[in-house]
Amino acid sequence: MKKLVTLSFLVMFLIGTDTFLVSPLIPALSSQMSFPLSHGGWLVSAYAIGYCIAALIAGPVSDGLNRRSVLLCGVLLFSLSTAACALATTFWMLLALRFLTGLCAAIGSPQIWAIIPQVTPKERVAAVMSAPTAGLTIATMLGVPIGSFLSTDGIGMPFIVVGSASLIVTLALVLMFPRIPANTTVTTPSTPQDHGRTSAIPARGTVQPTPATTVSAGVHTAYTGHPVTLVARLLQSYRRLFANPKSGSFFLAYFVFQIGNFAVMTFVSSWFSRSFGLDQSQIGVALLVIGVGNCIGAFGGPLLTSRYSHGRLLRWSFVVYLLVYAFVAFSPNIVVACGMLCVSYLVSGVVFPLFIERLQSLTITQRGTVSTLTNVTMYAGSTLAGFIGGPLLVLLPGFRGIAGLAFIAMALSLLLWHRAGALAS
Numbered sequence: 001m002k003k004l005v006t007l008s009f010l011v012m013f014l015i016g017t018d019t020f021l022v023s024p025l026i027p028a029l030s031s032q033m034s035f036p037l038s039h040g041g042w043l044v045s046a047y048a049i050g051y052c053i054a055a056l057i058a059g060p061v062s063d064g065l066n067r068r069s070v071l072l073c074g075v076l077l078f079s080l081s082t083a084a085c086a087l088a089t090t091f092w093m094l095l096a097l098r099f100l101t102g103l104c105a106a107i108g109s110p111q112i113w114a115i116i117p118q119v120t121p122k123e124r125v126a127a128v129m130s131a132p133t134a135g136l137t138i139a140t141m142l143g144v145p146i147g148s149f150l151s152t153d154g155i156g157m158p159f160i161v162v163g164s165a166s167l168i169v170t171l172a173l174v175l176m177f178p179r180i181p182a183n184t185t186v187t188t189p190s191t192p193q194d195h196g197r198t199s200a201i202p203a204r205g206t207v208q209p210t211p212a213t214t215v216s217a218g219v220h221t222a223y224t225g226h227p228v229t230l231v232a233r234l235l236q237s238y239r240r241l242f243a244n245p246k247s248g249s250f251f252l253a254y255f256v257f258q259i260g261n262f263a264v265m266t267f268v269s270s271w272f273s274r275s276f277g278l279d280q281s282q283i284g285v286a287l288l289v290i291g292v293g294n295c296i297g298a299f300g301g302p303l304l305t306s307r308y309s310h311g312r313l314l315r316w317s318f319v320v321y322l323l324v325y326a327f328v329a330f331s332p333n334i335v336v337a338c339g340m341l342c343v344s345y346l347v348s349g350v351v352f353p354l355f356i357e358r359l360q361s362l363t364i365t366q367r368g369t370v371s372t373l374t375n376v377t378m379y380a381g382s383t384l385a386g387f388i389g390g391p392l393l394v395l396l397p398g399f400r401g402i403a404g405l406a407f408i409a410m411a412l413s414l415l416l417w418h419r420a421g422a423l424a425s
Contacts (some may be wrong), residue, residue, distance in 0.1 A: 001120070003176045003177070003178070004119065004120070004177070004178055007169070007172060007173055007176065007177055008112050008116065008135070009132060009135040010135065010172075011071075011075060011108065011109065011112055011132070011135070011169060011173070012109060012132035012136050012139070013135035013136070013138060014139075014162060014165055014166045014169060015105045015108065015109045015139075016136040016138075016143060017139045017143040017146055017162055018047075018082055018101065018105065018162050018166075019047065019105070019139070019143065020139070020143030020147065020265070021143060021146070021147040021158050021159070021162060022043045022044055022047070022098065022147070023044060023147065023265060023266050023268075023269055024145075024147045024151070024269040024280070024287060025147055025151055025155060026040035026041075026266075026267075026270055027040075027269065027270050027273040027274075028151060028155050028280060029043070029091075029094070029155060032155055033088075033089075033090060033091045033094070034091075035091040036390075036394070037270060037390070037394060038391050038393065038394040039091065039390060040266075040267075040270065040390060041267065041385065041386030041387060041388075041389050041390040042095060042386055042387070042390070043094060043095060043098050043386075044098075044262070044266050044382060044383075044385075045382065045383040045384075045387055046095045046096075046099040046102065047098045047101055047102035047105075048102060048379035048380070048382040048383040048386070049099060049102065049383055050098070050099040050100060050102025050103040050105075050106070051103070051105055051106040051376075051379045052102075052106075052376045052380055052383070053103065053106075054102070054103040054104075054105075054106035054107055055372055055375055055376055055379075056372070058070075058074075058106055058107045058110060067115050067118070067180060068111075068115065068177060068178075068179060068180050070107065070111050071108055071111035071112065071115065071173065071177070072170065072173055072174060072177075073107065073108075074104055074105075074106075074107030074108025074109070074111065075108040075166060075169065075170045075173060076167075076170045077104040077107065077108075078101065078104040078105050078107075078108055078166055079163050079164075079166035079167040079169075079170055080104075080163065080167075081097060081101040081104050082101050082159055082162050082163035082166060083160055083163025083164065083167070084100075084159075084163075085097045085098065085101065085156070085159040085163075086156030086157070086159040086160045086163070087156070088156075102379075110372070110375075112132050115178075116132075118180050119178045119180060138295065142288075145284040145285070145291060146158065146162075146284075147284075148269070148281065148284030148287060149280075149281065151280050152281050238373070241362065241363060241370065241373070244362050246420055246421070246422075247362050249416055249419065249420035250358055250359055250362060250417075250420055250422065251359070251373065251374075252416055253413050253416035253417045253420060253422070254355055254359065254377055254378075254381075255377045255380060255381050256409050256412050256413040256416060257381070257409065257410065257413040258377065258378050258380075258381025258382060258385070259381045259384050259385045259405070259409045260321075260325070260385070260405060260406035260407075260408070260409025260410050260413070261348065261381070261385075261406070262381055262382040262385040262386070263385040263388070263389040263402050263405050263406055263409070264325075264341070264402060264403075264406050266382075266385060266386055266389055267389050267390075267393050267399075267402050268287070268290075268341065268399075268402075269283050269287065270393060271337075271393070271398065271399040271402070272286055272334065272337075274398075275398050275399070276333070276337070278334065286334060286337075286338050289338045289342055290341045290342050290345050291345070292342070293341075293342035293343065293344075293345045293346035293349070294345035294346060294348055294349045295349065296346055296349065297346040297347060297348060297349020297350040298349035298350075298352070299349075300349075300350070301349055301351075301353060304350055305350075305353070305354065310354050310357065311422070311423040311424050313350065313351065313354060314351060314354055314417065314422070314423050315414075315423050317347045317351045318410055318411075318413070318414040318417075320343065320344070321344060321347065321406075321410040322410055322411060322414075324340050324341070324343060324344040325344070325403045325404075325406040325407040325410060326403075326407055327340065328340045328341060328344075328399065328403050329398055329399040329400040329402075329404075337399075356374065358417075358422050359374055385405075388405060389401070389402055389405060392405055
């Protein structure tokens, strides 16, 4: 069990770190590869688009394969594609490699969530799920600073280090990751947000005497006694989810929130470089301060969520967001800017699980589908933020364009959550 916990943490930490690796490198990459700073967001968007495309397909396809083998293949390809980014000599080459890295990440990372319920005793699933969750949380805090610090030894060094570390983890997976029993009982939930609520379901290959709906490692598939195409299975699953009238509003509210969230995350390094004259090491320190706020919120959030109404916490969190993004662009110095953003991302650490809780509440039987769509929605928001944020950063002075975009996104997200009834309790 300790091997499973450790390896799951490492896989999600490295993939999470890679997600945020490019953001602090954009100013240096723009200078070295001679592309406009406004195009820097495309590098983040390319990764996100690759992840979205693969995530929608890899889950259902992996149901018919050995998940351990899919995990090994995905992490190996992720390692190689990340390291290959260090060899890029042009903007377009790096853009293609970031797209490929996103594809590979989406093949490997979802298998962690799906495998844990298959190889873990029912009563231990929630506890083991906390390991990859912690990996992602810590990556959120450290991913951007890691990129900044490593880049002081060369712009390709962050990719080499993360790619090499991932390759070592791949070897450890081959040697130590548990093998999946041939006949096993799959349990839901397949994500850490389900708080241990599980139900036993027949494993793949179990013959159903009548048409039934079963769950295979967190992906819901309709078995109706005749072959069903992959596209039909996907559409059927999403149709069932969106039959709930709240689904569209909830996911739209989450999508709009992520536009503002990723706009700030993607371009804050460029702002620190242009407006405050920080070099890569100084940017790393500033982002570490902001990341510590996020980590405090993530680990301290349960104290608040256990004492206060979740709807009330969400309402006050959006008030904080609106205040921060209304004034942060007018910060007189880097200390004030970091302090305000630290508060913002501390709030993010608290409210992120509440967003997931709201999305997971949409269904009892399709939590795997919700998890996949949640990831896709997040990366879709990241994609749009990259495309919109770049021009805003260039056209408007300082951070005003990005902060304005974040303010509008938070206000609209608040309105959507409110109208959908998600802030009532």
